Amino acid sequence: MMFSRIGRGVQALVGALILIAIWEVVVVLRLVDPVLLPGPGDALRSFWDGLVHGTLWVDFSRTIWRTAASFAIAVVVAVPLGIVLGASERVYGAVEFLIDFFRSTPASAMFPLFLVLFGVGDFTKIAVAAFGAALVILFNVAYGVMNARKQRQLAARVMGAGPLRVMVDVTVWESLPQTFVGLRNGVSIALVIVIVAEMFIGSTDGLGQRIMNAQMVFDMPQMYAAIFAAGVLGYGLNLLFIALERRFVHWSGK
Amino acid sequence: MRAAMKQVSGAVAAVPPPADHVVVKGLSKGFAGQPLYADFDLTLSRGSFVSVFGPNGCGKSTLINMISGILPMDRGSVLFDGRPVSETRIGYVFQNYREAVFPWLRAIDNIRYPLKFLPLSKAEREARVEALLASFDVKLDLNRYPYEMSGGQQQLVSIMRALVVDPEVLFLDEPFSALDYEMTLFLRDRLQHVLEGRGVTSLLVSHDLDEAVFMADEVLLLTKRPTTVAARIAFDAPRPRTADTTVTADFVRVKAECLEIFQREVRR
Numbered sequence: 001m002m003f004s005r006i007g008r009g010v011q012a013l014v015g016a017l018i019l020i021a022i023w024e025v026v027v028v029l030r031l032v033d034p035v036l037l038p039g040p041g042d043a044l045r046s047f048w049d050g051l052v053h054g055t056l057w058v059d060f061s062r063t064i065w066r067t068a069a070s071f072a073i074a075v076v077v078a079v080p081l082g083i084v085l086g087a088s089e090r091v092y093g094a095v096e097f098l099i100d101f102f103r104s105t106p107a108s109a110m111f112p113l114f115l116v117l118f119g120v121g122d123f124t125k126i127a128v129a130a131f132g133a134a135l136v137i138l139f140n141v142a143y144g145v146m147n148a149r150k151q152r153q154l155a156a157r158v159m160g161a162g163p164l165r166v167m168v169d170v171t172v173w174e175s176l177p178q179t180f181v182g183l184r185n186g187v188s189i190a191l192v193i194v195i196v197a198e199m200f201i202g203s204t205d206g207l208g209q210r211i212m213n214a215q216m217v218f219d220m221p222q223m224y225a226a227i228f229a230a231g232v233l234g235y236g237l238n239l240l241f242i243a244l245e246r247r248f249v250h251w252s253g254k
Numbered sequence: 255m256r257a258a259m260k261q262v263s264g265a266v267a268a269v270p271p272p273a274d275h276v277v278v279k280g281l282s283k284g285f286a287g288q289p290l291y292a293d294f295d296l297t298l299s300r301g302s303f304v305s306v307f308g309p310n311g312c313g314k315s316t317l318i319n320m321i322s323g324i325l326p327m328d329r330g331s332v333l334f335d336g337r338p339v340s341e342t343r344i345g346y347v348f349q350n351y352r353e354a355v356f357p358w359l360r361a362i363d364n365i366r367y368p369l370k371f372l373p374l375s376k377a378e379r380e381a382r383v384e385a386l387l388a389s390f391d392v393k394l395d396l397n398r399y400p401y402e403m404s405g406g407q408q409q410l411v412s413i414m415r416a417l418v419v420d421p422e423v424l425f426l427d428e429p430f431s432a433l434d435y436e437m438t439l440f441l442r443d444r445l446q447h448v449l450e451g452r453g454v455t456s457l458l459v460s461h462d463l464d465e466a467v468f469m470a471d472e473v474l475l476l477t478k479r480p481t482t483v484a485a486r487i488a489f490d491a492p493r494p495r496t497a498d499t500t501v502t503a504d505f506v507r508v509k510a511e512c513l514e515i516f517q518r519e520v521r522r
Contacts, residue, residue, distance in 0.1 A: 151353040154324050158346040159419070160371030169367075173358045251357035254401035 038221045046221035060229050063207040066194045070129035071187050078134040082141025107132030107193050125197035132193050133186035140182025144175030177252040184241040275300040275455045281330030289480045301453035305466035308476030309520045314459040315427050322425045345416030349428040351409040355400040362396035365414045386418050389448050406437030426458040467509050477519045485515045
């Protein structure tokens with residue numbers, strides 16, 4: 001058990017090391033223009049310098065803040081709404097098309113609309129990201145509620161629980177595994193939209209803007225460093241949500 | 255005047271509660287246009303343990319689900335001492351314990367759960383739980399979550415949860431059929447032990463005739479659909495019943511009688 005866990009960690013590391021080795025070989029053999037692809041060492045140094053001496057940390061924290069704000073708005077709106085919609089299949093049926101339609105519409109296509117509505121400030125980026133995340137969360141919460149095990153609801157009812165108690169004591173708990181799927185997807189969508197918004201709608205900070213600026217001045221190590229930072233952020237959020245899920249939905253899949 | 259009142263109240267106390275506890279009248283239920291029950295009547299006497307047995311698809315579970323109020327009936331009435339199910343304390347044990355217990359609650363909190371619908375103080379609730387655990391007399395770590403327990407232990411939790419409210423009527427829908435034989439024997443024994451002297455009117459659906467007879471004061475045999483009562487066979491062997499009960503002449507006779515009626519109904 002312990003051995004296999006260590007083994008898996010080593011395995012994951014091997015994949016990353018192979019990628020870095022290929023990268024190094026490509027750079028050493030000059031298979032790609034070195035201006036476009038600096039060595040992994042240069043990129044890593046740029047990442048480290050950016051964090052310690054430069055402004056990478058500032059951009060990093062701005063992106064985290066925007067992602068967190070948009071995610072928080074999405075959760076506050078979508079979770080209660082999803083429970084209400086999921087509780088009645090008839091109501092959900094009436095809005096299902098709308099949810100599916102907007103869920104399938106690329107949120108980036110909404111940028112111009114949100115720019116008109118909210119201007120070029122920070123709130124526009126947060127609002128678009130919240131919009132995209134909310135739809136995914138709403139969809140998953142509603143399905144979680146609709147697919148709650150009927151027998152557990154019956155069990156609560158037969159013990160004397162009224163409709164509201166069944167909802168609070170059983171249905172909401174039953175929907176949690178699916179809700180967490182929605183939360184995990186929602187936060188990654190929020191991050192994607194925030195980064196894109198930082199690239200294209202008038203930003204002075206954030207990882208998206210940093211990647212764009214580095215590219216425009218051909219500071220490739222800087223660009224790779226910022227991309228790497230965005231990757232770390234996305235991966236970290238994913239790990240965080242998996243840990244939260246294990247903690248709060250401990251019975252899932254058992 | 256006061257003396258007269260006293261006399262009256264004394265007289266009331268002396269009258270035993272009516273023997274009829276659960277009265278089903280004119281119950282009708284159809285599925286997809288096919289009648290399953292039509293004008294079905296049934297009376298269960300207080301404190302009796304009734305096993306429901308019948309051909310496949312005759313609606314054994316449907317019957318107890320309608321009596322317990324889980325499933326709506328098309329027509330008819332079910333009264334417990336003249337009161338509807340909503341005013342009656344009932345316990346219900348599902349066959350599929352995995353989807354009946356709440357996995358987000360520890361076993362002990364699963365057992366406590368139905369007490370919150372009774373007007374009891376915290377101390378009274380805890381006393382109820384303690385008394386119940388003592389009467390079951392099993393060694394079990396109830397601070398675990400259901401998914402950390404074996405199937406039999408989960409069903410045991412489920413049975414405790416049904417009994418903690420001190421139900422007037424207990425419904426058991428094939429409670430042992432998903433368990434291994436050893437666990438089945440153990441749970442039957444515990445259940446018998448706990449029900450002893452409680453006077454709970456119990457209704458057990460079983461697909462195992464040995465079990466139906468073994469547990470029962472009375473076996474209720476049903477016909478094929480549209481379902482009616484084929485026969486009611488009493489079995490009054492003394493309790494607690496053990497493996498020895500199953501080799502007595504009485505047991506063998508009652509079982510044979512039930513089997514004969516069952517086979518006659520299946521062939522019909």
